[in-house]
Amino acid sequence: MGLKFSSSLLLFILAAVIHHHHPTTALPLSTNSRWIVDNGNGGERVKLSCVNWVSHLDAVVAEGLSKQPVDAISNKISAMGFNCVRLTYPLFLFTNDSFASVTVRQSLRKLGLIESIAGFQSNNPSIIDLPLLQAFQEVVSSLDRNNIMMILDNQISTPGWCCSDFDGNGFFGDPYFNPDVWLKGLTKVATMFNGSTNVVGMSLRNELRGPRQNVSVWYRYMQKGAEAVHAANPNVLVIVSGLSYDKDLSFLHTQPLTLTFSQKLVYEIHWYGFSNSEDWETGNPNDVCGRVVENITAKSGFLLDQGYPLFVSEWGVDQRGTNENDNRFLNCFLAWAAEYDLDWALWTLAGSYYFRQGVVGMEEFYGVLNWDWCKPRNSSFLEKISPLQSPFQGPGLSNTRPHKIIFHPSTGLCVQRQSLFKPLTLGPCSEAEGWDYTPRKTLTIKGTYYCLQADGVGKKAKLGIICTDTSSKWEAISASKLHLSSKINNGTSVCLDIDSENTIVTNTCKCLTNEKCDPASQWFKIINGTMGSGAAKPYIRIDTILQSIGA
Numbered sequence: 001m002g003l004k005f006s007s008s009l010l011l012f013i014l015a016a017v018i019h020h021h022h023p024t025t026a027l028p029l030s031t032n033s034r035w036i037v038d039n040g041n042g043g044e045r046v047k048l049s050c051v052n053w054v055s056h057l058d059a060v061v062a063e064g065l066s067k068q069p070v071d072a073i074s075n076k077i078s079a080m081g082f083n084c085v086r087l088t089y090p091l092f093l094f095t096n097d098s099f100a101s102v103t104v105r106q107s108l109r110k111l112g113l114i115e116s117i118a119g120f121q122s123n124n125p126s127i128i129d130l131p132l133l134q135a136f137q138e139v140v141s142s143l144d145r146n147n148i149m150m151i152l153d154n155q156i157s158t159p160g161w162c163c164s165d166f167d168g169n170g171f172f173g174d175p176y177f178n179p180d181v182w183l184k185g186l187t188k189v190a191t192m193f194n195g196s197t198n199v200v201g202m203s204l205r206n207e208l209r210g211p212r213q214n215v216s217v218w219y220r221y222m223q224k225g226a227e228a229v230h231a232a233n234p235n236v237l238v239i240v241s242g243l244s245y246d247k248d249l250s251f252l253h254t255q256p257l258t259l260t261f262s263q264k265l266v267y268e269i270h271w272y273g274f275s276n277s278e279d280w281e282t283g284n285p286n287d288v289c290g291r292v293v294e295n296i297t298a299k300s301g302f303l304l305d306q307g308y309p310l311f312v313s314e315w316g317v318d319q320r321g322t323n324e325n326d327n328r329f330l331n332c333f334l335a336w337a338a339e340y341d342l343d344w345a346l347w348t349l350a351g352s353y354y355f356r357q358g359v360v361g362m363e364e365f366y367g368v369l370n371w372d373w374c375k376p377r378n379s380s381f382l383e384k385i386s387p388l389q390s391p392f393q394g395p396g397l398s399n400t401r402p403h404k405i406i407f408h409p410s411t412g413l414c415v416q417r418q419s420l421f422k423p424l425t426l427g428p429c430s431e432a433e434g435w436d437y438t439p440r441k442t443l444t445i446k447g448t449y450y451c452l453q454a455d456g457v458g459k460k461a462k463l464g465i466i467c468t469d470t471s472s473k474w475e476a477i478s479a480s481k482l483h484l485s486s487k488i489n490n491g492t493s494v495c496l497d498i499d500s501e502n503t504i505v506t507n508t509c510k511c512l513t514n515e516k517c518d519p520a521s522q523w524f525k526i527i528n529g530t531m532g533s534g535a536a537k538p539y540i541r542i543d544t545i546l547q548s549i550g551a
Contacts, residue, residue, distance in 0.1 A: 045394025170210030273329030290479030
């Protein structure tokens, strides 16, 4: 019988073919200035392209195991191009003896989740009667078997949804956040997974917050937590969060965190569209993007210049694609993340939860998988973020001279040329054209005399060799700095744009001021690259991919 595929499944298979293979990384990881690097000769850049797998909710077991076998989920993660999982856990799983003898079945039954028990029994019969802690270890083992790196994240103390200012879990000294218990738990986790090679990092605590938060207390206990983890497991990266729901590390401007070890410290931040939802809803996208990026730079982005890696450990959008605010945020986020080539972890893997905030089987529209965890919720989203799953630059990656890439965040594609006589178009960033951006603000193709030129409103952008007139000069304008503008011969300003076939054209610049409109088609970002373009992709058998995603 012949196989029949939906268009979304075909797109997922294509993404899997491109991304399924992860090159062998020499673990453990360490840091080299602002980069995370492996343990090989010279230390090659390793980009953490992670997805969050929730394991801290009321059931105290990794979500989705009632829907799919654990190895099937691990395979899906790899097939979607992620090389890493941020695996969350509640502190009390490791510090409260009441969890020691509770099995997965008992935990689900206590919540009245009869249907989940049946699904768990069918999909993961070897796990359902294990104690909760052993079930967590089994998930780690599955990810290990599938060569997926892990960051273990202490999301909260008491099992449940996170977070609020007054949930008792927000800051040191809160009812459920005893610093001594926390240090004991971190030490236990670091010790327990000392032999798990693919556990490459530990996040000390998620989203510190609430009325108790205090900078001097932050320094005291974050130093103690970092030292405790490193003493128990010197191999792992120590990942440190800030204040105000992991949005503020500005106090590090003047006083660095003092530790006895080096080359293991990473800072993490969170950024969601809903953090500025009213701005995205009512403001001009250029103004909002520019303002928000400026704020992030002031509160955390400066750490890159200080020589620390910055890990965006939570970001995400409504995967249905119908939330206009999230869509605008996403284009701004992707431009920023590509420019700085950041490490990141998408929220979230979960298509649904066993039990969240009193609701059984709640669907998660931020989930990269659908409700039954069978396939991606939105394959076009996976295509759009795929360029960010591989590094653009960093130590040990240079197999060509440094160059520029012109990235189009709305599509996740980059500017390329098929030949000199065909128009410039958008295509995979792995095959992007390499450019030089000169002090005279001309964009020339690396190693040639050809420069990018504007030819008129509504006309295709072209390549020329006379690069001294105004139509050859390109400047990033607007508050977002995401419009690339030039002037045609009559003095009219135009901006790079795309047409319906993703051909590069120039049009009148739009949405530059207070207009409430969508500038996404005209948003381009010139980013640094050191990787060679057009690298050969590994051959992966289609039947292997189909098997891995359960099709």
